Every structure is written in C-alpha cells, then in structure tokens.
Amino acid sequence: MSAQNGTASTRKYVTLVSKEGFEFVVLREATLVSPAIRSMLDPERNFLEAQTGRCIFQDISGSVLEYVVQYMHYWYQYKDKEDVPDMDIPVDLCLEVLMAADFLRMDRNGVLVLLLGARLSVWRFVRDQEHHFTTA
Amino acid sequence: MSRRNQPDRPTGRRNIVGPQSALTDFLASHNISANRIRLDAEARRRAAEASQEGQADQANGDTPAAEADHDTPMADADSPAPPPPTRSTRRNETTAQAAKRKKDQEKAIDKIKARKKSKKAQADSDDDDDPLTSLFEAVKATPLPGQMENCEICSKRFTVTPYSRAGPNGGLLCNPCGKELEKDAPKKKPAKKPTGGPTGRRRTVQSRILDGTYTLGAKSLMTLCIKTLVKNIDLADELGDLPPRVVDKIGREMSKLRLVDSKTLDLFLQSSTDEVKIYDAAKLTSDDLLRIFQQVPNLKHLKIKNAIQFKDEVMAYLLDRDIELKSLYLLGANLLSEEMWNHFLKEKGTSLQSFQVYFTDRYFGDSTLAMLPKHCPSLKRFKIRHIQNVTGAGVKSLAKVKSLEHLGLQLHHTVHPDIYVHVINEIGANLRTFSIQMALTADNTVLDALHAKCRALQKLRINDSEVMTDEGFVRLFADWANPGLRFLDLSKCRQLDSVRPRENPDGVGLCSNGFRALMEHSGKTLQHLNVHACRHISREAFEDVFGPDKTYPNLTELEISFCEEVNDFIVGSAFRSCPNLRKMNVFGCMKVKDVKVPRGRILVGVPNALGMVIDGDQGVSV
Secondary structure, eight states, X not given: OXXXXXXXXXXXXXXXXXXXXXXXXXXXXXHTTOHHHHHHTXXXXXXXXXXXXXXXXXXXXXXXXXXXXHHHHHHHHTTTOSSOOOXXXXXXXXXXXXXXXXXXXXXXXXXXHHHOOOHHHHHHHHHHHHHHHHHO | OGXXXXXXXXXXXXXXXXXXXXXXXXXXXXXXXXXXXHHHHHHHHHHHHHHHHHHHHHHTTSSOGGGGOOOOSSOOTTOSSOOOOOHHHHHTOOHHHHXXXXXXXXXXXXXXXXXXXXXXXXHHHHHHOOHHHHHHHHHHHSOOTTSEEEOTTTOOEEEOOTTOOBOTTSOBOOHHHHHHHHHHSOOOOOOOOOOSOHHHHHHHHHHHHHHTOOOSSOOOHHHHHHHHHHHTGGGOSOOTTOOHHHHHHHHHHHHHTTOOSTTGGGGGOOTTOSEEEESOOTTOOHHHHHHHHHXXXXXXXXXXXXXXTOOHHHHHHHHHSOOOOSEEEEESOTTOOHHHHHHHHHHHGGGOOEEEEEEEOSSSOHHHHHHHHHHOTTOOEEEEEEETTOXXXXXXXXXXOTTOOEEEEEESSOOOHHHHHHHHHHHGGGOSEEEEESOTTOOHHHXXXXXXXXXXXXXXXXXXXXXXXXXHHHHHHTTOSSOOOXXXXXXXXXXXXXXXXXXXXXXXXXXXXXXXXXXXXXXXXXXXXXXXXXXXXXXXXXXXXXXXXXXXXXXXXXXXXXXXXXXXHHXXXXXXXOTTOOEEEOTTOTBOOSOOOOTTOEEEOOSSSSOEEOOOSSOOOO
16 A cells, blocks of 8 residues: 555555544545645644554544545545536534534635645645634 | 454454444443344345255256255344245245245246346357457347337237337237337336536536535545435434534535424434524424523523514523523524513623524513623624514613723614714723624714724724715724734725715725725734725725735635726736735626636626636636
8 A cells, every 4th residue: 555655744645543443544535625634644743643654543433434534535536616516414413413514624615725726835835724714 | 444344343353332322322232233233134135045956956956955955054044024934924824825936936047047048149149259240239139210020919010210119029019009009018217317417517506606515535434434324214203413513514514404393403403512503493492492401401602593583481491491502693682571671680690691583573681781881791692683673772881891892883773973982992902803784874984983092902893884985994993003913894984976976075985095095904803895886995005905915815805896906807817916815806897708716716796697717727826
C-alpha cells in the first residue's frame, strides 16, 4: 500500500481509526474537508498524527466514522461541481453523525480550499480565514 | 482490516461510550440493545435462507428431514420475533396447515429447480462459445416488431408491435389477450415523479443564490445531517448534548419548514441551556410559551419570532419567575399591552443588555421608551422596527441611555432631524451601530453630527433620505476621525422628482463625490456596501473607485442595483477590485448586458432571461 512509502506527511493516504479500532484508509485530499483533521495532519504543527499519518478518534464509533469517510469521498468527488446530489444520511445514525461533524468542524463546505491549489498555502489561507471569521 | 467483520458488541473492555441516538438511549434504558436487535435480524435472515436450502436438499433426498429444522443459531431466547417453525410446533399443526406447508415447500423446490435449470442452460450456451449463435437464438426467441406471431393464449396470428405483452410462459400475446392479462395483474405503482429535473434544479439553485447559501461543491456534512434530522424530527425525543450553535441551526431549519409546534418545542427547552431562539412561533400557544420559562430556569437570552401568543399572561408569568433576561427579542408580539411592557422594564430592566422589538402597532410607544433611561442602566443594543406608536418624543428619550452602543430605528412617524442630532450628540461617541430606515427627512445636520461625534462606528445605515446632499456625504467622510466602517447602507438616498427625474442641480442624495469620499474613507474595511438606487453616481465615479490600482480586500457583498450608469465594464472592474466579493446585485442596471463573472461568484439581477450568473468562464481568479 502506498501508505507505507515516503514520510508520513507526503503520503497520499491517511488512516482514520474509530474508538473500537476500525481503520479507514482515506485519500489525504479528501480529509481536507474537515478543518480539525487538516490541522491534525498539518506537517508544520508536527502533531503525532502528522508524523504517523494516523488519526485516532476516541469518541467516534466505527459505524459513524464510516459515514464520515463516505462523506469525505463524496465531497472530494464533487468538490467544484454544480448541482451536487445530496448524500443520504441514515436516519438512525443522524444525530451521532451530526455530533461527529460538529467535532470535526465540518460545518462549512470547504470551498475555500478549492480556490487554491498548493496544499500548504491552503492550510495557511484557511487558518487565516478562520481567524478572520472568528474575529469578525 | 478484517476487524470490521467482528460484531460490534459492547465488550466492557472500554467504558467510553460515544454519542448515541435518542432511540438507542431509550432502548438501552429498557434493557434492549439496538445492536443485538440488528444481529438477531441478521441471524434470522440467515436461518431462513439456510432452512430453504435444507428443504431443497431434502427434496433431492440427500439429507434427512431433520436437517431442515435449522433453528436460528444465533438468535437469543429473548428475540422478539417468532422463531421459525420447529418440530414441536409441527406436531400440533392441523392437516390443512400441513398441506399448505407442503405446497409452499414444493413451490420453493420448483423455484430452486428452475433456477438451477436456467443456470445450467446459461452454462451450456457459454460452453458452445459462439456469440453469433446465441445472438440468433435471442432474436428467434423474441420476434421483432412488425413480424407475425401466434398468440400464446388464444393461438391467433397477430402482428407484433413494440407494445405487445409477454405471456406467462415467455411468448407474446395478441392485443385482446394482453389487455385481459393486464386486468388480472395487480396494478403497478404509479411511477415515481422525477424530482429535480432541469427546471426544478434551476429553481433550487436560484433559490439558494437568493438565500445567500449557494456555493460550489457538496453541502457540508452538518447541513446534510441537519436536513435529514429535520425531515425525521418526529422520531427524535431529544437532541442530546449538541452544542447551542448546532441546536440553533436545527431550529432555523425547522422554522423554515414550519415544524415548530407544541410537540417539537420540547427539543429546544433543555434545562441546562441559557438561550432559547424560536424563529417561528406561529403554531405555539400561550401555554407553550409559558413552558419556556418553566423548563429553562437559567434563561438569559430569549428570541421569539412570530410571537403572536406572547400575551400579557405570558409576560406576567415571566415577571413572577426568577429569570433575569439579558436579551429579549420579540417579533410580532402584538397582543402585549403597553402597561405590561412598562411593567417588564420596571421589574426586569436592570439586567437587560439587548432589547429588540419588531412589528407591533399600538401598544409599544413613547411611554415605554421613556422608561429605558431610568430602568435599563446596562442596555447596549436597542432596535425597533415597524413600531407604529413611537414618535420623535420617544426617540428623544433615547439620548439619555448612555450605555447604548447599537441603535436601530424604523418608525412610521416622521422624526425631525433635530431629534436625531440631539441623540447623536448625546450618545454618539460610544455608538457602534447607527441605523435609521425610512428616514425621509433626515438631512445633512445628521451627517454633520455623525462626523463630529462618532468615533467607534462600524455599521451605518441611512435609508430613504430625500434631503441629504452629496456635499453632506463628502463632509461626513472627508477626514472623519472614525475608523473605517464595516457595514454601510445608504440605499435610496436620492433625489425624487417625477417632473425632471434626470436633473439634480442641487446634488441631492449620494452622488459621485460622496461615493468617492466614502470609498476613500472606508473602502479598505468595508465588508458590505449598499448604494441601492443612488441614481446619480456617475460612470466616471464608479470607474475611479474600481480602478485598476484599487483593491478592497474585505468587501464581500455589493449592492449597486438601480444605479443607472453601471455597465459591463464597471461590473468587471468591481470583481477585479474586490477579490473576495461573493455576491453583487445589479437589478435594474440596464446597461449590464454580457458580463464575464469569475467562477464561484454570484451576480444577481442581470436584465435578461437568465437573471443570475454564477459561473463565468474566467476560471479561478484568486
């Protein structure tokens, strides 16, 4: 698997782990939709997650994380398209996915990320934007 | 990876429990595990399949009959569904039941045999490995339209059409037989209406543009969850420990669909919260509103729109309770009497920091405003809109509320400009928001007072003035010691003369020089600019302001509708000068014809059939 090659910050895939230990290998670009995961994996900040490429979520169960990961790929697939069909969220898991979405700060659609190509500048830009939004 | 196949049983190894749905919690409190139910259902399904297989085998004579009695291997004794028939139950069954069971069994066996046969046939045809033969066979089996064929039922000869129906044994039927067959067949469900066709989709997109929620790409996960949740809100018992801003989003979405009623109100009344925001209380009764104060003892911030049933009795109950509101926002509380308003301010005014009242006609007047200076020492935000009973005298008393920082007024009575000047002179130094709408008579003296007194203003709105002049605006913005504004709305400050609409010798309203001066002063900090219907801003002024060497990095919304001189070049220049501009309105700018819009930006009000442009071909331009 390509996750084994290169340093953790340059690998194409990252691993998200649920509280029961279920592992999801996700395209790094797709995880950018969550500002929380983005900052965990930011090579500049040098968190443990950035070094290992593994994010462990003690509060998110496997079934919920599955939908979060599904959303990440859905988001990545449609990231600059118009007329995007809505993804279905199962009704019984809805509240839990909502809590996970709040925890991962997936409340904006991450359009800012799309406007810029280079990843590092994306991080800085988004951080500045967030700062800007919170102070505004 | 294979760990995912393990059943998700609570092992007790970890005691950390993640977020659970209300239903799961409810079931858990009755000692029922949702996970267990799911596992049981799967086990039953497996067992059913296994028993069917077993029966088929039995028919072939391979296995003894007892083998067919697979019990559910994983189902537990407390499984709520009836277990499949076991031998003990069979002993008690009547002969009729036995016959029925046998018939069912035979049916199942036939089905399996047929499946096996067709599989075999398929395998055979694969074996001869000649695609042409199979193609010919397929053609032979179903005659093409136009050919003659014998009906499968009545054996009459008929012409095959594309509408000829297939008979029970695979052959074709003539028209009368086909109709007969269709009569017997159960009616098909009406085809599901295709949703979101070209028109529906376009409408949705345009509605999202006007809502200001349009973006490229997928909706956020939170939005999707909230939409799903709101659609099924009748299933939710409580919202759990969601943070207040998420609860607020759910409340907004529910109000949009008019789903807030006596039943769903409980979702928002958590005893731990200190704010209740209801965006549509039209379906709530007075008793429901009383319940807010009963169930949320720590209430500090209350906001109710369409609060029609917020009557005297509700307010009286609030006065009885030990609740000290910091902010109160009521829209449409038309049944509250003036005495009750005054009583409220007298009793609860000391803690009040924000007081907003909208849309009342008779009962909220000057006497209430006169209470503010004495009883509300910490009032920072005071906004009233569409209040019919407030006159200049009431506004004058606001000058004595020294703590005010945000002031917003939209009154039906005409207020003399001297009163505004008096208020600004008294409290202008601290004001951060100053908004007067429908201020027909407000004149240059108001602008001069703002220039002289205000030093902390961030948001300024003066609408509909017919007497302010361009000179006045220049005097306001030139060398104003106030730092740059964040929000500026000078819409409809223009000259109105139906006899000579184009001439404006006195420079009434916001014209070219005023526009230049305001962008000089606040352009760098402005996020929202509205110069709607300031008709006398010239083309040159727009071109100067949005010149190639000017950038306005913070501007995100620009409203220049009904400015006659705006053309394609100005719109393009504005997009260039404002790199973060998200939305521009150009209703009634008839010189805008065919403008290139950068990708992801929104241009609304183009005078053609399209109306709105979101997506030009200029690509990403950040």
